[in-house]
Structures are given as C-alpha cells and as structure tokens.
C-alpha cells in the first residue's frame with residue numbers, strides 16, 4: 245500500500261511505513277515468536293519498574309502504590325496474552341469436511357481461519373499510564389493477534405511513554421525482530437492524530453479517552469475511503485442500583501465501600517460509579533446520609549492533568565445547576581473535593597445534562613418511585629460499561645425487569661461489590677453500547693480482547709500447504 249506524502253506528518257508516514265513493512269512477517273509469525281516477545285516485554289518492564297514508576301508518578305500524580313500495582317497488571321496482561329497465543333487462540337481453525345451432493349446438504353471442504361487485521365493505531369489512555377498505554381492491554385492483544393502496533397502516546401505522560409517505548413524497542417531489537425512491530429507516533433497536534441487514523445496503511449484503531457475525542461477519531465476512521473474498525477472506549481457513568489432490602493441490612497458498610505469506589509484514583513476510572521439509583525424509602529434516605537458522611541471528608545490526590553480538573557469542575561457545575569447538592573464541598577486535598585448530587589428519576593430521564601459523565605470524584609443520586617421507574621432510569625442511560633445491582637437475590641418480576649434493563653445498557657452487570665477494579669480473565673467484558681464503546685461486541689479488557697484484531701477468512705478446498 246502506498247504511503248501518502250504529507251510534509252507536515254513525515255514522521256507519522258515513516259513509522260506507519262515501518263509497521264506496514266513488518267505486517268506480513270508478524271502475521272505469519274509462530275506462537276513461540278509472539279509469546280517470547282510478549283514475555284520479554286513483561287520482563288523488561290519489571291526490570292525497570294522502579295525508575296519508570298518515579299517518572300509515572302511525577303507525570304500523573306497517581307502515587308507509587310497504585311502505579312506499582314499497574315505495572316504488575318501490565319506484566320500480567322502481557323504474559324496472559326503470551327499464554328493465549330501458545331494455546332493457539334489466534335491460529336484456531338474451524339473445519340467443515342466436504343459432503344457429496346448438491347447444496348444445501350452437499351458442500352465443498354471449508355476451513356475457517358483467523359488472519360490479523362494489520363497495523364493497529366493505538367491511542368494510549370491518560371488514566372492508566374502503564375496498563376492502557378504503550379505496553380498496555382491494547383498493545384498486548386494486538387501483538388498477540390499478529391498485528392504491528394503504532395503507538396500514539398498520551399500527552400499527559402510523554403516522558404514515561406518514551407521511556408517505556410525505548411525499553412520495548414530494545415526487546416524487539418534484542419530478539420532480532422523488525423523494528424516496525426512497535427513504533428511511536430508522536431503527534432504534535434490533533435490533526436496529526438486524525439492523520440494517523442486515516443493513514444491508508446492503518447488497518448484498525450484502539451482508543452480510550454473522552455467522548456468528544458473518541459467520537460471525532462471514530463468519525464475520521466469512518467470517513468476514510470476504506471473505513472477501518474475503531475475500537476473506542478469513550479466514557480461511562482456506571483449506574484449502581486441499591487434496593488431498600490439490601491440497605492436495611494448493612495447500609496453503613498455499603499456506603500463506605502461506595503464512597504471509596506467513587507473517589508478511587510480521584511474518580512479517574514472508566515468504571516467509576518457516577519449514578520446511584522435508589523427507591524424512595526427511609527432506608528434509602530439513611531443510606532444517602534451515610535454516603536454523604538463517608539465521602540465528604542475524603543481528600544483526593546491531584547488529577548492527571550489541569551485540563552482534566554477543569555473538565556471535571558465544568559461537568560460538576562453543569563450537574564449542580566440541574567440537581568441538588570447533598571453537601572457543600574469540604575475536603576481539602578491536592579485534588580478536587582468529592583461531590584454528591586441528588587435528583588428524581590423524572591428529571592434524570594428528561595434532562596440529558598444529568599446523564600453526562602463527571603470524570604472525577606462525584607456521583608448523582610437518582611430517586612425512583614418504583615422498580616419500573618428505576619429500570620427506566622437505566623434505559624435512559626443508554627450505554628455504559630457497567631451496571632451494579634445490589635439486592636437482587638430473589639427471582640421475581642421486579643428483579644427480572646431490572647436485570648433486563650441492566651443487560652440491555654451495559655457490558656458488565658455486578659450483583660455485589662463495586663465496578664472499579666476490572667479483572668483480566670477470559671469471561672471479562674469491558675465495553676457496552678454507545679457511548680461506552682464504539683464496538684460493543686468486543687472487549688478491551690480480558691483475553692477476548694485479542695478477537696478485535698483478527699478477521700475470519702473461509703478457505704475453500706485449500707491445498708495442504710495453505711493450512712500448514
């Protein structure tokens with residue numbers, strides 16, 4: 245495929261050309277080659293963990309404990325995808341033997357195989373400087389699928405991105421692999437990011453970030469002469485429904501747990517619970533008071549970037565103008581003080597401003613007068629990564645209605661606990677209907693993430709050498 249000549253973006257042209265040159269080699273690479281690379285990257289990351297965490301903390305303010313945990317998660321993902329490759333996941337074949345006779349009963353021999361899409365443009369997330377950045381889940385799953393990765397680093401942690409990329413390039417070199425398997429596309433401006441998405445040699449895009457940015461790049465991917473798959477995670481408000489029966493039992497502990505989840509990482513998690521749906525009852529009222537008491541004094545750390553803090557304050561101000569503040573901001577930390585707002589279900593359903601993501605330590609309590617109305621609240625949200633349902637132990641009509649609504653709008657439904665903390669495993673689903681994901685059939689966390697970068701091809705009457 246020809247590389248466009250745009251003098252403004254020559255550096256992007258150069259790295260995409262490198263990726264394109266490596267694509268056939270990596271598509272045909274063996275499980276051993278891929279697994280060795282993924283494990284080598286995990287080892288190298290851990291070897292330089294101490295230095296990298298210092299840079300990450302300076303740039304992100306997330307704190308060493310969280311960042312060390314994130315390195316462990318990143319290495320776990322890389323090694324996990326290595327195991328997937330060794331188990332044959334990207335190489336699996338489905339075989340239909342020939343059947344004599346006319347169709348539909350008769351058929352030729354067909355073998356369904358998976359082929360890697362080709363070079364993937366990967367937009368790092370701001371809020372996971374390791375686990376969703378240069379060597380994060382998108383990179384690991386694309387490499388495992390057999391795709392070179394062109395990394396668009398996030399402007400929130402540029403020094404860390406360069407340091408992690410340098411160590412990764414060293415591993416690629418040391419293993420004698422083509423440099424184009426992993427390249428860094430530093431984009432000096434937003435036009436450069438769009439240019440990368442529209443580059444004819446880019447075959448797919450992975451993105452985690454804002455609704456506005458993600459939608460603009462999704463549009464750019466679809467405006468290409470040949471649109472390409474865009475796996476974007478764009479924002480999520482993660483409703484949590486707590487029924488009175490569960491609040492009657494242990495509401496104080498639940499309030500503390502929820503306050504911790506809302507403020508974790510200064511609320512900068514895609515799975516942060518942003519809407520709490522309660523039924524009108526004395527148990528709910530007591531829970532709101534306990535939640536306010538638990539969350540108000542929590543001191544948060546600084547947000548990832550000044551822009552993100554401005555975005556949070558603007559989003560919180562919009563909600564404040566359309567709902568009631570449960571308490572005046574109190575905590576005095578380096579980051580914004582937690583907020584809790586309240587409204588009723590009718591207002592929430594009618595007013596789109598109340599359904600916008602507040603990316604930070606805040607939540608909106610929505611009171612419904614019936615289970616049916618609580619289900620309508622969920623339906624109004626439309627698309628979210630998670631919905632949490634507390635108190636659905638019994639099989640009854642009300643609970644089935646809530647479950648139906650929760651499954652319709654979200655990718656993961658929790659029946660206990662809180663949505664922050666996303667396990668990396670086979671059953672995981674991180675992605676839901678728009679706007680939480682642009683591709684709700686896929687997941688960006690967990691081992692099924694590899695499927696995003698594989699395309700099925702049916703081989704009919706293939707000679708033996710083709711099937712290997």
Ligand code: NAP
Nearest residue numbers: 370398399434437438453454457460479480514552555603
């Ligand atoms: P972002 O502004 O969407 O940026 C993500 C990436 O896309 C960055 O690499 C950015 O480039 C690029 N980009 C953004 N808009 C673009 C455009 N119009 N054209 C080309 N490239 C574009 O997201 P963010 O910086 O991570 O965070 C900003 C807000 O996103 C947060 O305040 C929050 O509301 C939301 N957010 C949500 C989640 C979630 O999972 N729900 C996660 C993170 C952030 P630059 O690096 O040059 O800016």
